[in-house]
Amino acid sequence: MKQTFPLGRVAGIRIGAHWSALIMVLLFGWVLGDQVLPSMVAHVPATARWTAAIVGALALAAALLAHELAHALTARHYGVPVRSITLWALGGVSELGDEPPSARSDFWIAVAGPAASFGAAALFGGVAAAVHAAGWPAVAVAELGWLAAMNVLLGLFNLLPGAPLDGGRVLRAALWWRCGNRARAAQSAAEAGRILGMVLAAAGVAEVLLWREAGGLWLILIGVFVANAASAEGAAERASTALAGRRVRDVMKPDPEIGATWMTVGEFFQHVALRSDQDVFPVVDAEMSLAGVVGVGGLGRIPRDRWPRTTLGQTMARVPPAYVAAPDDPAAPLLRHPPLAADLLAVVIEDRRIVGIVTRARLVRIVERERLRAPAPARDGSALAADWNPRRSEARVSRHE
Ligand SMILES: [Zn+2]
Incomplete structure (x- = not known):
């Protein structure tokens, strides 16, 4: 998830907020100022109430960050390794660079979040009691009490047993510890997440239809999010299992067609792209070294009258080092980053020569074949091509009405 507002670094981890986090803060502020505080404390001046509401909403966002x-x-x-933490409309996402190495670490990484939320709840509750004893205004006590309650809810909600929630990670760690098979444990946790998401969404629908509560809309949103994230995780897990033990050489398209920086888009379509079954092409410079990548989709969006004047060098995307692989590298890590030019996962180079490319479409096909070959096929494999998401991240949700 893209960080719209960078908030700095904590212990070297990039902290930021997606623009949708603003919606979350505003909504919490509005609920607190318009509904919660007036119902708990009578006759609070509007300025005091709204100040408390804004401070409360920001404090809740800070607790989420904690x-x-x-x-x-x-x-x-x-x-x-941890790359970043991003706050967004439904909570926070920690992007981990790798999977936990053992069932034990999986468990502790998962429970640390809810433990922090319960700790924050105890802290807010303690301060509320102290402030109340010291005779502070009732609105401050009410605000702190609300923060304590919200953090308890946050901790409990995240412990629901389905991926991508923390409870799903705990479930995965427990199954992994019991059966010793991480991939199968992750599949079960993802399946539980899909069911959990559907149950949450159904509860939201019931809330809206039977009790006419608008809060049910949130529950529907979260349920759909959880179900989708769980499906994507299951698919990514299957993909990674299917590629385990394979080398880049086994999954690449060898001797791909390539473009050159000096070719115009018109020439490239006429002589290369339209005669090829590839959707992405490495681009080389005059020394025949890799200079960039172009995709048929991106080139097709350039207006036709500019084709004779635009060169591939002007329009290509750079290829970051993570997208360059050697034939003997393991194939599974290629799934960890999103494709370049819509399809390219790696350019394969040997002796400074481009010997192959690995595309997302090709990997999806390989994974699908592998699934059909397996003795006990995964039940929900049909959603693979649509849901398959190569980005490995840990998503966390936190909102409830
Ligand atoms: Zn969490």
């Missing part, structure tokens, strides 16, 4: 930081720092403790 929840994610607890996951991130525990992950790092077990040697799992």
Whole structure:
């Protein structure tokens, strides 16, 4: 998820907020100022009430960040690299660079978040009691009490047993510990997440239809999100299982057609792209070294009258080092990053020569074949091509009415 507002670094981890996090803060502020505080405390001046509401909403966002930081720092403790933490409309996402190395670390990384939320709840509750005893205004006590209650809910909600929620990770760790097979444990946790998501969404629908509560809309949103994220995780897990033990050489398209920086888009379509079955092409410079990548889709969006004047060098995308592989590299890690130019996962180079490319479409096909070959096929494999998401991240949700 893209960070719209960078918020700095904590212990070297990039912290930021997606633009949709603003919606979350505004909504919490509105619920607190318009409904919660007026119902708990009578006759509060509007300025005091709305100040308390804004401070409360920001404090809740900070508590959410603490929840994610607890996951991130525990992950790092077990040697799992953490790239970033991003707050968004439905909570926070910690992007981990790798999977937890053992069932034990999986368990502790997962429970650290809810533990932090319960800790925050105790803290807010304690301060509320102290402030109440010291005779502070009732609105401050009410706000702190609400923060304590919300953090308890946050901790409990995240412990629901289905991926991608923390409870799903705990379930995965437990199954992994019991049966010793991480991939199968992850499949079961993803399946539980899909069911959990559907149950949450159904409860939301019931809330809206039977009790006419608009809060049910949130539950529907979260349910759909959980179900989708769980499906994507299951598919990514299957893909990674199918590729386990394979080398880049086994999955690449050898001797791909290539473009050159000096070719115009018109020439490239006429002489290369339209005669090829590839959708993406490496582009080389005058020394025949890799300079970039172009996709048929991207080139097709350039207006036709500019084709004779635009060169591939002007329109290609750069290829970051993570997208360059050697034939003997393992294939599974290629799934960890999103494709370039819509389809390219790696350019394969040997002796400074381009010997192959690995595309997303090709890997999806391989994974699908593998599934059909397996003795006990996964039941929900049909959604693979649509749902398959090569980005490995840990998504966390946190909202409830
Ligand atoms: Zn969490």
